[in-house]
Amino acid sequence: MKQLITFIQKEFHHILRDTRSMLVLIGLPIVQLLIFGFAITTEVRNANIAILDNSKDEITQNIITKIESSQYFNIDRTIKSNEQIEKAFKSGKIKLAIVFQANFQNELSHSNKAQLQIIADATDPNQATTLTNYLSSIVVDYQNEMNQQNKLPYAIKTEMRMLYNPQLKGAYTSVPGVMGMILLLISAMMTSIAIVREKELGTMEILLVSPIKPWLVVISKVIPYFIISLINVATILILSVFVLGLPIEGSLFLLIGSTIIYIFCALSLGILISTITETQQAAMLISLLGLMLPVVMLSGYAFPIANMPTILQVLSNLVPAKWYIIIVKSVMIKGIGIEQIWKELLILLTMTGTFLLISIKRFKIRL
Amino acid sequence: MRTLKFLLRKEFLQIFRDKLILRMIFALPIIQLILLPYAATYEIKNITLSVVDHDHSEYSRTLINKFTSSGYFKLVDYSRTYNNALDQVEKDKADLIVEIPEGFERDLIRESETKILLAANAISGQTAGLAVAYANSIIKDFNNHVRTQWIQQPRLNAIPAIEITSSNWFNPQMNYKKFIVPGVLALLVTLVGFLMSSLNIVKEKEVGTIEQLNVSPIKKYQFILSKLIPFWVLGLVVLTIGFIISFIIYGIYPAGSFWVGFLFAGIYLIALLGFGLLTSIYADTQQQAMFIAYFFMLIFILLGGLFSPIENMPDWAQYLTYVNPVRYLIEAMRMLVLKGSSFWDLRYHFLVVIGFGIVFNGLAIWNYKKTI
Numbered sequence: 163m164k165q166l167i168t169f170i171q172k173e174f175h176h177i178l179r180d181t182r183s184m185l186v187l188i189g190l191p192i193v194q195l196l197i198f199g200f201a202i203t204t205e206v207r208n209a210n211i212a213i214l215d216n217s218k219d220e221i222t223q224n225i226i227t228k229i230e231s232s233q234y235f236n237i238d239r240t241i242k243s244n245e246q247i248e249k250a251f252k253s254g255k256i257k258l259a260i261v262f263q264a265n266f267q268n269e270l271s272h273s274n275k276a277q278l279q280i281i282a283d284a285t286d287p288n289q290a291t292t293l294t295n296y297l298s299s300i301v302v303d304y305q306n307e308m309n310q311q312n313k314l315p316y317a318i319k320t321e322m323r324m325l326y327n328p329q330l331k332g333a334y335t336s337v338p339g340v341m342g343m344i345l346l347l348i349s350a351m352m353t354s355i356a357i358v359r360e361k362e363l364g365t366m367e368i369l370l371v372s373p374i375k376p377w378l379v380v381i382s383k384v385i386p387y388f389i390i391s392l393i394n395v396a397t398i399l400i401l402s403v404f405v406l407g408l409p410i411e412g413s414l415f416l417l418i419g420s421t422i423i424y425i426f427c428a429l430s431l432g433i434l435i436s437t438i439t440e441t442q443q444a445a446m447l448i449s450l451l452g453l454m455l456p457v458v459m460l461s462g463y464a465f466p467i468a469n470m471p472t473i474l475q476v477l478s479n480l481v482p483a484k485w486y487i488i489i490v491k492s493v494m495i496k497g498i499g500i501e502q503i504w505k506e507l508l509i510l511l512t513m514t515g516t517f518l519l520i521s522i523k524r525f526k527i528r529l
Numbered sequence: 530m531r532t533l534k535f536l537l538r539k540e541f542l543q544i545f546r547d548k549l550i551l552r553m554i555f556a557l558p559i560i561q562l563i564l565l566p567y568a569a570t571y572e573i574k575n576i577t578l579s580v581v582d583h584d585h586s587e588y589s590r591t592l593i594n595k596f597t598s599s600g601y602f603k604l605v606d607y608s609r610t611y612n613n614a615l616d617q618v619e620k621d622k623a624d625l626i627v628e629i630p631e632g633f634e635r636d637l638i639r640e641s642e643t644k645i646l647l648a649a650n651a652i653s654g655q656t657a658g659l660a661v662a663y664a665n666s667i668i669k670d671f672n673n674h675v676r677t678q679w680i681q682q683p684r685l686n687a688i689p690a691i692e693i694t695s696s697n698w699f700n701p702q703m704n705y706k707k708f709i710v711p712g713v714l715a716l717l718v719t720l721v722g723f724l725m726s727s728l729n730i731v732k733e734k735e736v737g738t739i740e741q742l743n744v745s746p747i748k749k750y751q752f753i754l755s756k757l758i759p760f761w762v763l764g765l766v767v768l769t770i771g772f773i774i775s776f777i778i779y780g781i782y783p784a785g786s787f788w789v790g791f792l793f794a795g796i797y798l799i800a801l802l803g804f805g806l807l808t809s810i811y812a813d814t815q816q817q818a819m820f821i822a823y824f825f826m827l828i829f830i831l832l833g834g835l836f837s838p839i840e841n842m843p844d845w846a847q848y849l850t851y852v853n854p855v856r857y858l859i860e861a862m863r864m865l866v867l868k869g870s871s872f873w874d875l876r877y878h879f880l881v882v883i884g885f886g887i888v889f890n891g892l893a894i895w896n897y898k899k900t901i
Contacts, residue, residue: 190824193828200843206840251698254864254870275690278692281695284700285700285708285863294695318643318644321644321646322648325615327657328651334651347823363735363736443547444553446728470567
């Protein structure tokens with residue numbers, strides 16, 4: 163036992179000595195949460211657009227004023243011809259252009275019909291759809307105001323309810339995602355690199371011939387990262403509750419308990435990687451390719467799993483982060499108890515067991 | 530020149546010796562290009578739907594049929610009460626609840642007004658927003674359909690209407706993959722170039738071979754060049770593979786010139802590798818270098834506009850993206866592939882990237898000292 167403590171102390175010295183890495187370890191989740199919480203929004207604002215008004219009458223002017231007074235669009239007034247529009251699209255200066263037909267007002271009052279064309283830069287299809295929708299709704303609003311006396315009959319109204327997240331804050335998806343990602347990064351990637359490092363530098367031999375048991379060597383490597391992970395969980399939770407305004411609806415105890423299970427899962431994955439690699443670079447590339455990418459892509463954190471092709475949906479079941487993110491969302495945001503998430507917890511435990519079993523089989527005491 | 534040749538041979542030997550890393554370098558672009566465009570889709574389909582129909586009328590059934598036949602929704606559950614439907618949402622079985630009130634058909638025709646409740650699981654705000662938008666447009670269609678049944682034609686036409694037509698340039702089929710693939714290409718070049726170069730010098734430090742290099746009569750610039758060139762070549766090879774794969778799988782190829790693409794990527798790589806070397810010079814251990822590299826990589830990618838448009842960010846974040854080299858490569862790739870932008874259209878991007886190259890490499894050479 164005393165030996166183990168000494169070994170753990172040695173590992174802590176290694177980590178604490180390296181202040182830059184410590185800064186990144188502690189700072190990364192904070193920076194990531196702040197970027198997700200404040201920088202990345204799907205809300206449209208100040209999109210640059212051009213307006214080609216071939217009519218220049220009262221109605222078109224009114225519509226343009228309406229567009230301008232919404233905070234979504236920023237009108238580029240230097241663009242005055244079709245050729246210029248095309249050029250501006252190509253250089254990326256504008257995202258959308260509006261063309262009013264000639265004699266807009268005349269047509270509207272005489273033939274009850276006037277044309278307005280919206281051209282969107284569909285390089286980003288979602289952005290194009292959103293912008294087109296915003297613009298059409300401004301025009302439709304204007305038209306409804308114009309026709310106020312003729313209220314439309316037979317109207318179906320809709321009432322909308324946004325469950326769990328009425329203000330549609332991005333933090334509700336990013337906090338569980340960041341937790342899944344950071345814990346995996348620290349526990350799996352860093353552990354595997356720390357173990358492989360001893361192999362690469364040749365100090366592993368010294369550790370293995372020492373009187374301490376080989377598995378204690380591994381445990382002493384793992385414990386410091388376990389503690390750092392817990393510190394990160396604390397910072398993430400504090401930040402999300404007090405800065406991002408995300409509630410913890412369910413039991414904090416259950417949340418932390420399942421987080422510890424997830425950390426164990428990630429640590430055992432890290433040990434597994436360290437048994438199959440010889441150099442730090444290889445360990446890093448495997449962690450990056452085999453862990454980070456699937457977590458970002460297949461855990462349902464950045465992209466909804468339901469939209470993916472079936473093969474990817476099946477594959478996503480192998481990603482531990484997927485299950486963990488479901489647990490965090492259920493406990494933290496929906497406030498569900500253990501009776502609804504025991505299945506996910508069991509899956510994580512099974513994965514942990516499997517990783518450990520494979521590592522024990524592959525672990526070589528001799529080099 | 531001869532010294533450089535030998536140094537280069539050493540570097541290439543070291544890269545090719547590690548079969549695992551080599552395989553990874555080639556597997557990475559293939560896997561990413563195959564998986565990411567399929568996974569990273571925001572084209573919303575298969576929104577799971579739970580219906581609470583209190584009316585059981587012809588109209589309510591027609592409306593539900595409209596939902597299921599739209600292609601966006603998958604009906605998974607008929608609940609008797611709203612609370613039962615809510616349970617389904619809680620269990621993640623349903624994304625959207627549509628509750629049709631009792632007397633829906635009667636109120637619509639007699640009172641000329643009725644109300645439907647839509648409740649969406651909004652943990653992911655974006656999915657919820659799109660789900661509700663699709664649902665609304667289906668209800669609106671249905672509403673118009675009912676209206677034309679009950680109102681005589683002339684009265685409807687008497688209201689002046691602005692006809693809005695919309696067209697989508699550069700990507701008329703609204704293919705989301707066309708948007709993602711150029712971004713993934715930029716991501717690949719960045720990942721391979723930056724990670725490999727940031728680990729390189731520090732490895733020599735950690736293993737101790739850097740001292741041997743330091744005591745040899747190699748000039749600073751030769752040393753830096755020998756570290757730059759292999760990864761530069763590797764980066765361009767990865768880009769070439771990327772272009773080939775995206776053509777084979779998705780039929781996507783640049784609408785503009787390939788050469789402009791390679792020229793841009795070449796200059797960009799010089800800048801990026803400079804930054805990688807700088808990281809490597811500052812770091813003491815490979816682990817530390819990885820941390821720092823990972824930290825910057827994450828911020829660069831998040832603020833690079835790969836998935837979320839830069840224009841939507843708040844001002845402070847937009848200013849940050851100006852010093853993010855990845856942003857320029859992603860933009861340039863998209864402009865080149867989708868819009869067929871020419872060298873002249875990209876002139877600012879070129880200038881900025883050349884600037885990055887001079888600054889990063891200057892700092893790298895400046896900071897590299899042949900002493901420990």
